[in-house]
Amino acid sequence: MSGRRPLHTLPLPPATLAALTRAGYETADDLLTSTAEELSRDARISLLSSQTVLSATQGHKPPTFTQNVAEMTEASMKQYATGSAAIDRILEGGMKCGSILEISGPPGVNFGSVTVLVTREFVKEGQGVIFADMHNSITAAQLLEHMHTNDDTMLPRDYRNLLLHTSLFTFEDILLFFHKLPSYLESNPKTGLLVLNSFSLSFHSLPPNMSYANRTVLHERIRQALAQTCATTGLSVVVITQLSTKLLNVDGTPASFDTGSRAIMVPQPGIAYLPVGRLYRLMIVPRSRETG
Numbered sequence: 001m002s003g004r005r006p007l008h009t010l011p012l013p014p015a016t017l018a019a020l021t022r023a024g025y026e027t028a029d030d031l032l033t034s035t036a037e038e039l040s041r042d043a044r045i046s047l048l049s050s051q052t053v054l055s056a057t058q059g060h061k062p063p064t065f066t067q068n069v070a071e072m073t074e075a076s077m078k079q080y081a082t083g084s085a086a087i088d089r090i091l092e093g094g095m096k097c098g099s100i101l102e103i104s105g106p107p108g109v110n111f112g113s114v115t116v117l118v119t120r121e122f123v124k125e126g127q128g129v130i131f132a133d134m135h136n137s138i139t140a141a142q143l144l145e146h147m148h149t150n151d152d153t154m155l156p157r158d159y160r161n162l163l164l165h166t167s168l169f170t171f172e173d174i175l176l177f178f179h180k181l182p183s184y185l186e187s188n189p190k191t192g193l194l195v196l197n198s199f200s201l202s203f204h205s206l207p208p209n210m211s212y213a214n215r216t217v218l219h220e221r222i223r224q225a226l227a228q229t230c231a232t233t234g235l236s237v238v239v240i241t242q243l244s245t246k247l248l249n250v251d252g253t254p255a256s257f258d259t260g261s262r263a264i265m266v267p268q269p270g271i272a273y274l275p276v277g278r279l280y281r282l283m284i285v286p287r288s289r290e291t292g
Helices: 014-022 036-043 047-058 069-077 085-090 111-124 140-146 171-187 199-205 212-233
Strands: 100-105 128-133 163-167 191-197 236-248 262-267 279-283
Touching (some): 014 036, 014 047, 036 047, 047 212, 085 279, 100 111, 111 128, 111 140, 111 191, 111 236, 140 163, 171 191, 171 212, 199 236, 212 236
Parallel strands (some): 100 236, 100 279, 128 163, 191 236
Antiparallel strands (some): 236 262
């Protein structure tokens, strides 16, 4: 029955849904035999968009018989504050369940305060948080200490049990983490947030001579894992990345230090590792040491 799910109920951008409708697709069942390349050609969408469509379709789980439509709708519309009024305004109220928020900025931006604020807001709502530190920037003890403010009455009594701090310093650690994540979420259904802190730095652990094709495969594994996990469990994800300098020629094509005419700063490591259909990308531009 899950294959007959109307396409408009999938977590996809309106433009993608419109393209699928124009191509004659109506339900998830219509996509079962399509490859990403075929879907891209038939619907005239990018290959990345077609991969996102197929991931959203495959990641869907039918509701249990005890879960009514009202409960499903309420869960999908649930939003959580981020602890930052400015970010909440940009997100039109806060983080939606099952969404991914990538926050990037140049070196020197205080990302730690953002991750702590978001973590605290989810804990206040009784939601479990997995805090994956990838740069040895915050310990479990420091994270617990940051949970305290002048109004600790807002925290649940068992707030310590809602926090799981883990360190992921290599790309192998990340792949193993995502492999085990579904079973952890099944055992801990109250988990509502995953924080991937300094995520882009983990890509530095890849061998410098690794081929582009192999890197693409690794990115795709992460993208599929995030897409399926967010779609099936409603897990929200905050990804912290750094900006890197990209050199361009006059016509906008990639350049080297010898040929480049201008430089721009873009988020690492691009967009290939994130499912576009449920992604919000936010770039912080510093105005001073403490604001931006």
